[in-house]
Amino acid sequence: xxxxxxxxxxxxxxxxxxxxxxxxxxxxxxxxxxxxxxxxxxxxxxxxxxxxxxxxxxxxxxxxxxxxxxxxxxxxxxxxxxxxxxxxxxxxxxxxxxxxxxxxxxxxxxxxxxxxxxxxxxxxxxxxxxxxxxxxxxxxxxxxxxxxxxxxxxxxxxxxxxxxxxxxxxxxxxxxxxxxxxxxxxxxxxxxxxxxxxxxxxxxxxx
Numbered sequence: 001x002x003x004x005x006x007x008x009x010x011x012x013x014x015x016x017x018x019x020x021x022x023x024x025x026x027x028x029x030x031x032x033x034x035x036x037x038x039x040x041x042x043x044x045x046x047x048x049x050x051x052x053x054x055x056x057x058x059x060x061x062x063x064x065x066x067x068x069x070x071x072x073x074x075x076x077x078x079x080x081x082x083x084x085x086x087x088x089x090x091x092x093x094x095x096x097x098x099x100x101x102x103x104x105x106x107x108x109x110x111x112x113x114x115x116x117x118x119x120x121x122x123x124x125x126x127x128x129x130x131x132x133x134x135x136x137x138x139x140x141x142x143x144x145x146x147x148x149x150x151x152x153x154x155x156x157x158x159x160x161x162x163x164x165x166x167x168x169x170x171x172x173x174x175x176x177x178x179x180x181x182x183x184x185x186x187x188x189x190x191x192x193x194x195x196x197x198x199x200x201x202x203x204x205x206x207x
Contacts, residue, residue: 002052002060017059020050027084029077030054031101036063038084038107041071045089049099049107064106067097074120076129077101078146083110085120085131085144085152092116092135096144096152111151114142121165123174125192130155130167130174137161137181141190141198156197159188175201183207 003013019026019037026040036051037060047069050060066073070089075082083098084107094116097107113131117138120131124146131152132141139162141155158165162179169175169192176198177187185207188198 004057016057017052019060020062021046021048023048023071025071025088027073027075029075029082029084029101031077031079034101036077036082036099036101038066038075038082039070039073039087041088045069045071051101051104061104063099063104066107067109068093068095070095070118072118072135074117074122074129074131076122076124076131076144076146078124078126081146083129083144083146085129086113086117088118088135092118098146098149110144110149113152114154115140119163121167121176121179123167123169123176123190123192125169125171128192130169130190130192132158132167132176133161133163133165133179135163135181137163143192143195153195155195156190158198159200160184160186162186177204178207 002016004016023040023042047066049063070087073087074085094113096110117134123130139158142152165179175189185204187201
């Protein structure tokens with residue numbers, strides 16, 4: 001199932017359509033025009049990618065395949081490229097691959113993460129994509145330059161070691177919140193264009 005809402009208003013979500021394959025732990029990236037979902041599992045890991053035109057409604061369309069079937073990837077993007085980092089397949093992986101969002105076709109190898117990861121938090125600008133954490137709890141942050149190819153680079157450390165944190169960002173700051181291993185309400189932030197350790201931002205209302 002896919003559903004949507006209008007960001008500027010309140011109200012319940014509305015049915016949009018269906019993804020091509022039922023699965024969980026899929027991750028999304030996109031441009032201002034398209035949304036792309038990659039990977040997932042139900043029950044086996046998959047290399048499926050599908051997409052929608054965000055301004056329309058209807059079922060997703062097949063985009064192509066990841067280079068390696070996996071779930072819980074870290075997905076980052078700018079208006080041109082989507083990049084899928086690490087993931088579970090069926091153990092943690094270091095794979096990075098990318099797509100050109102406006103096209104269709106299989107993903108292309110980008111490079112490797114510094115280690116094997118899954119369930120990371122993300123942040124991004126139009127230039128960089130950041131990945132934070134790892135299953136079992138880690139404070140690492142790594143980054144890539146989205147328009148290039150190559151291995152990820154160490155960025156610094158979060159203030160806490162977690163996995164399954166969520167991240168949000170604008171073109172300046174990346175903000176990571178929550179997570180498990182242990183469950184936490186901590187929020188911290190980085191300046192995306194620099195490198196260095198994260199700084200405390202505050203706390204969520206609950207862990």
